[in-house]
Amino acid sequence: MPKSRTAQLTQVYREFDAKCARQTDRLHNSREYEMSLFVPTPEAKEEEERALQGLLDEVRVLPAPDPVFAILKSHITDFLEGQGSALQSSFEHPSGFVSSLSYLLNYMGGKDSREPGERAKVVINRLSRIDELWSGVKTLFPGTPTSKLKDVKGACDMLTRVTGLARSTIPQQYQGLSQDDLDAMARCYDMLRAKASDWSEEVGRLVEERPRESLPPEKAVLDTDPDRYRTILDKELGVSLDELLSWYQEEVQKTRTEMIEAAARVCPPGMGPIKTPLDAVNVMNTCAGPADSPDEMCERLRGYLQRSQKAAREWVRLPEESCIVVPVAEEHRLTYPWGGYGLGCPRRRPLVGEVFLNDTNYKNISDGWIKINAVHECYPGHHVQWVRWTLDPIPETLKRGAKRVPLHEGMCHRTERLMEYIYPEDPFYPLAVAFRRHHTSLRIMADLWLHYFHRPEEDAIKLYMDELGFDRITALGQVKSQESQNRVGYFTCYYYGMKKLEDLEKKYGFDKKTFTEYLFSVLNTSLENFEAFLKLSDADKNRFLTGFPSKIQFG
Numbered sequence: 001m002p003k004s005r006t007a008q009l010t011q012v013y014r015e016f017d018a019k020c021a022r023q024t025d026r027l028h029n030s031r032e033y034e035m036s037l038f039v040p041t042p043e044a045k046e047e048e049e050r051a052l053q054g055l056l057d058e059v060r061v062l063p064a065p066d067p068v069f070a071i072l073k074s075h076i077t078d079f080l081e082g083q084g085s086a087l088q089s090s091f092e093h094p095s096g097f098v099s100s101l102s103y104l105l106n107y108m109g110g111k112d113s114r115e116p117g118e119r120a121k122v123v124i125n126r127l128s129r130i131d132e133l134w135s136g137v138k139t140l141f142p143g144t145p146t147s148k149l150k151d152v153k154g155a156c157d158m159l160t161r162v163t164g165l166a167r168s169t170i171p172q173q174y175q176g177l178s179q180d181d182l183d184a185m186a187r188c189y190d191m192l193r194a195k196a197s198d199w200s201e202e203v204g205r206l207v208e209e210r211p212r213e214s215l216p217p218e219k220a221v222l223d224t225d226p227d228r229y230r231t232i233l234d235k236e237l238g239v240s241l242d243e244l245l246s247w248y249q250e251e252v253q254k255t256r257t258e259m260i261e262a263a264a265r266v267c268p269p270g271m272g273p274i275k276t277p278l279d280a281v282n283v284m285n286t287c288a289g290p291a292d293s294p295d296e297m298c299e300r301l302r303g304y305l306q307r308s309q310k311a312a313r314e315w316v317r318l319p320e321e322s323c324i325v326v327p328v329a330e331e332h333r334l335t336y337p338w339g340g341y342g343l344g345c346p347r348r349r350p351l352v353g354e355v356f357l358n359d360t361n362y363k364n365i366s367d368g369w370i371k372i373n374a375v376h377e378c379y380p381g382h383h384v385q386w387v388r389w390t391l392d393p394i395p396e397t398l399k400r401g402a403k404r405v406p407l408h409e410g411m412c413h414r415t416e417r418l419m420e421y422i423y424p425e426d427p428f429y430p431l432a433v434a435f436r437r438h439h440t441s442l443r444i445m446a447d448l449w450l451h452y453f454h455r456p457e458e459d460a461i462k463l464y465m466d467e468l469g470f471d472r473i474t475a476l477g478q479v480k481s482q483e484s485q486n487r488v489g490y491f492t493c494y495y496y497g498m499k500k501l502e503d504l505e506k507k508y509g510f511d512k513k514t515f516t517e518y519l520f521s522v523l524n525t526s527l528e529n530f531e532a533f534l535k536l537s538d539a540d541k542n543r544f545l546t547g548f549p550s551k552i553q554f555g
Helices: 003-028 042-060 067-092 095-110 116-127 130-138 146-168 179-209 226-237 241-266 277-287 294-312 359-364 367-378 382-391 396-400 405-418 429-451 457-468 472-483 490-508 512-522 527-534 538-546
Strands: 321-327 339-344 351-357
Touching (some): 003 042, 003 396, 042 067, 067 226, 067 527, 095 116, 095 130, 116 179, 146 179, 241 277, 241 429, 241 490, 277 429, 294 321, 294 351, 294 367, 339 367, 351 382, 359 472, 367 382, 367 405, 367 429, 382 396, 382 405, 382 512, 429 457, 429 472, 472 490, 490 527, 512 538
Parallel strands (some): 321 351
Antiparallel strands (some): 339 351
């Protein structure tokens, strides 16, 4: 293909990539749409569906004359199909539109690095439309199952709490505004808190007015149709349900055996024999248990971050950055029992990411969990991913991702074992890694129980308690995460992605360092497209990673 034609087609792809990204910005109130608020009416859904279908029609006729264009075309197609399924999911879970307001307050108040006046303007503009938002949310109630209406009530209750907490921090978070502007912000938060409380009562009455479920108590309520579950796994996550069903029980037995054997190797005299998963958990928690206080837990994490940050630069290209330890957000206390990564502001330079541990659950966060958080969530984990996709000159839809979760989570799960060497003084860390792999294989089993076989929630809770020694609150938090909006099927991706990536690493014979850098270069595409990338020549790999920079970011 002539160079001039290649250059022209490259620009066509860059323009189309930006067009696809901007379409999703409208739904998520991002960038040029941040002063507005998406109102979820049936008419709005139809408009978004028409827009996505139009973009799909356009991408299908785009030429793909070489392997690089073929991967981009496949990725953008996945992106658009995934957005269509995600749109459907958002309207099936109305609670998400309420929860987005909690996220707005926390992000603008504690993370966005712009001047306080700019941030305040965004918040006030969004909140001026909450009556319209609630009217739109209510149009979805007639077709919403009772269990998901209860989720809406829970989101309203959480928004009430979050708003109350956020109001008390307005003077610190918006320091520099005049007293009149601070007072206006406070009134705005008071209004939101009152309305969220009213919304909760309104939904509560609606739930009470509905007839009771006719299913006997030992049966689960069918919320996710099996075909819909298959579609979510395929179109949004890039996971094969049939593949999961073919091996999940075998893998659970494999990881159970590995954890028991790992515990037996380090078991101190007098604690054996190690015959069951709970025996192995007892060794881990006794010999490398939790910190004595939340402060000590966070201080340990800061120390482990220093080690993992230094080591990560041996494996991946990492521009100047930092990652700080922050408190868990109120809305994450139940659904993130151990901790997580919270990104940062993409405008700040150098970039600063945020990792958190759940201080209210610190007694159930072993030292191994803390060490795993340092690598999985940070170095080289989600923080490094965020730094790279924020700064690297890749397509905008590759920054957002399509069928990305098995790659996104699988590479971080792989990191947990890759980085065992940075804790040489701790003979129990390999046991923590084995425990974690058993955890992620069990999450596939629990997800299938909940969303495919429709077994009761209690069965999944008991599974975590019996196999991993979770207390009931921690097990419930894990299950609630798997049932929450945008999390259906998500937790199948950790072990599934890690297993696939380890297979690819062996198949193509890359050394670990080269393969790790490739993982953190491509980041947010499907496993199939990642494998297609691995097959490219070195020149085409470089063209894929540098020849299509986001027009939104780089112009």
